[in-house]
Amino acid sequence: xxxxxxxxxxxxxxxxxxxxxxxxxxxxxxxxxxxxxxxxxxxxxxxxxxxxxxxxxxxxxxxxxxxxxxxxxxxxxxxxxxxxxxxxxxxxxxxxxxxxxxxxxxxxxxxxxxxxxxxxxxxxxxxxxxxxxxxxxxxxxxxxxxxxxxxxxxxxxxxxxxxxxxxxxxxxxxxxxxxxxxxxxxxxxxxxxxxxxxxxxxxxxxxxxxxxxxxxxxxxxxxxxxxxxxxxxxxxxxxxxxxxxxxxxxxxxxxxxxxxxxxxxxxxxxxxxxxxxxxxxxxxxxxxxxxxxxxxxxxxxxxxxxxxxxxxxxxxxxxxxxxxxxxxxxxx
Numbered sequence: 001x002x003x004x005x006x007x008x009x010x011x012x013x014x015x016x017x018x019x020x021x022x023x024x025x026x027x028x029x030x031x032x033x034x035x036x037x038x039x040x041x042x043x044x045x046x047x048x049x050x051x052x053x054x055x056x057x058x059x060x061x062x063x064x065x066x067x068x069x070x071x072x073x074x075x076x077x078x079x080x081x082x083x084x085x086x087x088x089x090x091x092x093x094x095x096x097x098x099x100x101x102x103x104x105x106x107x108x109x110x111x112x113x114x115x116x117x118x119x120x121x122x123x124x125x126x127x128x129x130x131x132x133x134x135x136x137x138x139x140x141x142x143x144x145x146x147x148x149x150x151x152x153x154x155x156x157x158x159x160x161x162x163x164x165x166x167x168x169x170x171x172x173x174x175x176x177x178x179x180x181x182x183x184x185x186x187x188x189x190x191x192x193x194x195x196x197x198x199x200x201x202x203x204x205x206x207x208x209x210x211x212x213x214x215x216x217x218x219x220x221x222x223x224x225x226x227x228x229x230x231x232x233x234x235x236x237x238x239x240x241x242x243x244x245x246x247x248x249x250x251x252x253x254x255x256x257x258x259x260x261x262x263x264x265x266x267x268x269x270x271x272x273x274x275x276x277x278x279x280x281x282x283x284x285x286x287x288x289x290x291x292x293x294x295x296x297x298x299x300x301x302x303x304x305x306x307x308x309x310x311x312x313x314x315x316x317x318x319x320x321x322x323x324x325x326x327x328x329x330x331x332x
Contacts, residue, residue, distance in 0.1 A: 027070035027077070030330045033086065035062045035134070039321030051136050051308065051321045054092040057100050057174045057214035059136060059323060062088035066103075066327075080107045082120075084133070100174065100215060102133055102149060113157040122150050123165035124185035124205040126231040126244040134325050136308040137277045137294050140257045144283055145227065145246040146205060147173045150183060162190040162199070171209035171225075177217045183207035183225065197235040203246075204228050223251045238265040240273075256282045271298040288314040302328040 037059050041048045051059040064086030071079040084103040090096055105118030121128050127141035127148045141148045152169025164187065171181030184206050191199035208222040227248030234241045240263040247256040259279035266272040273296045281288040294308035306323040 027072060029066075029068045031066040032326075032328050032330055033062070033064040033066060034324075034326040035059060035064070035086075036324040037061050037321060039319055041317055041319045043315055043317035043319075048319070048321075049089070049091040051323065052138070052142070052310075053213070054090055055213040055216050056142065057088075058133065058138070058142070059321075060088040060090060060098070062086040062100070064100075064102075078109050080109075081105075082107070098215060101176075102174075113155045115153070115155055117153040119149055119151050120154065120167075122147050122152070122169050122183055122185045122205070123154060123156075123167045123187040124183075124203045124227075125187075125229045125246060126201070126242065128165065128185075128187050128203070129189065129199070129201060129231065129233075130242075134304070134327070136306050136321060136323060137261060137275055137292050139231075140229070140244050140246050140259060140279070140281075143257060143279070143281050143288075143290075144250060145229065145255070145257045145281075146185070146203075147171070147183060147209070149174055151176070151178070152183070160192070162188070162192065164188045171207050171222070173210060173212050174215045175210060175212045175217055177210055177212065179210055179220065179222065181208045181210050181222050183209060193233060193235070199233050201231040202228075203230070225250055227255070238270060239263070240265070250283055253285055254282070255284075256280075272296070286314065288312070302326055 037049055037051055039048050049061055066084040069081040070077050071081065082103045082105055086100040088098045088100055090098045101119055103119060105116045105120040107114055107116040124146040125141055126139040127146060130139060132138055140146065150169035150171065150173055152167055154165060154167035156165040157163055166186040169183045170178050171183040172178055185203065187201055187203040189199055189201045193199050206226045209225050211218045211221045211223050227246050229244065229246035232243040242261040245258045249255060259277055261275060261277040263273050263275040275294045277292040279290040291311045292308060294306060296304060296306045298304050304325040306325065308321050310319045
């Protein structure tokens with residue numbers, strides 16, 4: 001195994017900005033993010049200030065920003081720079097203040113596809129098509145079935161009937177610990193949600209991933225990963241249905257994960273959403289059942305209030321969490 005290399009998130013982000021700076025243009029968006037999380041864990045018998053685990057990156061009390069820069073030429077936009085980062089408070093971590101780098105990529109709009117490099121979503125599973133950075137209910141990537149974000153490169157192409165994408169990343173996830181791992185993934189999608197109200201995705205992933213949880217490296221051991229996944233989304237009136245299934249091998253053992261999420265949009269423009277998500281996971285030789293129910297209310301365009309109640313059979317825990325989320329665009 002090659003020696004472990006760590007690059008601080010600030011250094012990686014600064015390098016990406018330096019590469020893009022000669023192409024600077026004026027079309028930029030900057031958002032300010034504040035997140036408050038509080039709840040109660042039955043297993044811990046105390047108040048908790050995280051949504052899933054103190055080791056997971058999401059969700060924790062945090063301050064952050066989301067910066068999007070469109071780079072233009074005479075023929076129009078030809079690139080997008082995106083940087084999204086947080087400084088989170090970890091209730092039980094060795095370091096109470098935890099830097100989190102979510103997006104940090106430059107995407108070039110080439111013909112006939114888009115090319116990106118940096119820290120972005122690998123092309124595997126529902127996480128490749130669904131932005132869950134603020135959500136309390138998460139896809140299977142947060143349970144070890146793929147990676148929500150990773151360092152690497154990728155190709156994407158959108159078509160009138162769907163699209164496809166391939167990516168080659170380091171397998172380090174939210175960490176900056178590069179240890180000779182890699183993650184090769186590809187996803188094909190049929191349907192366009194805005195036009196068809198239904199999409200289906202098929203993914204393949206193979207590699208060796210860093211043994212990590214959130215931004216924390218657990219060991220020097222690289223985890224073998226070989227899986228296929230399908231994800232389905234179907235919208236009908238005010239009802240949203242999502243299904244994700246993944247199966248194969250993880251860490252040398254058979255692994256399977258499946259979830260079904262149903263959401264009901266209420267109030268004008270579905271400003272109140274009620275969701276239920278049962279998930280079954282078989283990994284490392286152990287079965288796990290997670291039952292989640294949540295609600296999200298938008299009292300104002302800048303504010304979202306979310307709640308979630310979760311039963312986790314592996315942790316033998318029933319947890320209730322309340323989130324206050326503020327996300328506001330700033331004038332540049």
